Amino acid sequence: MEVGFLGLGIMGKAMAANLLRHGFRVTVWNRTLAKCQELVALGAAVGETPAAVVAKCRYTIAMLSDPSAALSVVFDKDGVLEQIGDGKGYVDMSTVDATTSCQISQAIKQKGGAFVEAPVSGSKKPAEDGQLVILAAGDKVLYDDMVPAFDVLGKKSFFLGEIGNGAKMKLVVNMIMGSMMNALSEGLSLADTSGLSPQTLLDVLDLGAVTNPMFKLKGPSMLQGNYSPAFPLKHQQKDMRLALSLGDENAISMPVAAASNEAFKKARSLGLGDLDFSAVYEVLKGAGGSGQA
Numbered sequence: 001m002e003v004g005f006l007g008l009g010i011m012g013k014a015m016a017a018n019l020l021r022h023g024f025r026v027t028v029w030n031r032t033l034a035k036c037q038e039l040v041a042l043g044a045a046v047g048e049t050p051a052a053v054v055a056k057c058r059y060t061i062a063m064l065s066d067p068s069a070a071l072s073v074v075f076d077k078d079g080v081l082e083q084i085g086d087g088k089g090y091v092d093m094s095t096v097d098a099t100t101s102c103q104i105s106q107a108i109k110q111k112g113g114a115f116v117e118a119p120v121s122g123s124k125k126p127a128e129d130g131q132l133v134i135l136a137a138g139d140k141v142l143y144d145d146m147v148p149a150f151d152v153l154g155k156k157s158f159f160l161g162e163i164g165n166g167a168k169m170k171l172v173v174n175m176i177m178g179s180m181m182n183a184l185s186e187g188l189s190l191a192d193t194s195g196l197s198p199q200t201l202l203d204v205l206d207l208g209a210v211t212n213p214m215f216k217l218k219g220p221s222m223l224q225g226n227y228s229p230a231f232p233l234k235h236q237q238k239d240m241r242l243a244l245s246l247g248d249e250n251a252i253s254m255p256v257a258a259a260s261n262e263a264f265k266k267a268r269s270l271g272l273g274d275l276d277f278s279a280v281y282e283v284l285k286g287a288g289g290s291g292q293a
């Protein structure tokens, strides 16, 4: 199977490499073209523009930072729309809001192409290991065509029906995750400041009902002040913002998510946006803790 791949950030690079490892022929494009070289070394071809990739490949996957990047790659000059048409499919796996996804879907369909949104749950390591959870919606025929690729990229894929449902599911999941990260950060800070060992707190949490893979993975590196980015904080804040907007549209009160969003915003204002989202701990330590983990 031949696929195009647009966007070689933390996730896109790992996902495209995974497809290559499993025998897919992959043509890559990235805004910063130099980043394609690592994939070329693994056997990928390079397209000079998104349009060139779509012209060459029947199926094209995108993994881009946010709504504005997702729209730009489709609608701008040399974008996807210039070459999409009958018999071609476009699969956007970026985390965006339902409105953005619908806009892209309509434009692609107008040109005769097929569209699936397929944001993912899981981070850098699951992307490398093909263990993502894929939250797809849109054109069912294209979804079925993509199953071999989804099987390589993920451990499970869900087909959620009409366009927008994948985007919304992803935002709900990340809203919960962002709030949990804030709760963990506050707990570590409270333990530390009140004279307890934060490491012992992690050990206690790990044995009880609130144990989870995220606390297990992130807790120890947070205590070391290691925020090497797997999921950049600026993207987590984008997801909180988009989830809160979904809450606004539906008149759902979300005070926990709103407070968490403020902490992520504060972290961004302190220049922590490119670090891992667990760096929000630095903000919550600063809010009252000793600053020492």
Ligand SMILES: NC(=O)c1ccc[n+]([C@@H]2O[C@H](COP(=O)([O-])OP(=O)(O)OC[C@H]3O[C@@H](n4cnc5c(N)ncnc54)[C@H](OP(=O)(O)O)[C@@H]3O)[C@@H](O)[C@H]2O)c1
Binding pocket: 006, 007, 008, 009, 010, 011, 012, 030, 031, 032, 033, 035, 063, 064, 065, 066, 068, 069, 072, 073, 093, 094, 095, 096, 120, 121, 122, 123, 124, 230, 231, 232, 235, 236
């Ligand atoms: N990292 C995770 O753990 C994770 C997990 C699940 C979902 N996601 C979601 O997956 C998406 C990608 O995340 P990531 O961690 O891979 O992000 P990333 O490392 O920041 O990569 C972002 C990608 O988007 C490209 N891009 C940004 N603005 C662009 C524009 N205006 N036009 C064209 N390309 C543009 C970047 O190109 P350049 O290289 O030129 O900057 C890069 O390829 C995001 O929507 C994120 O929320 C991430």
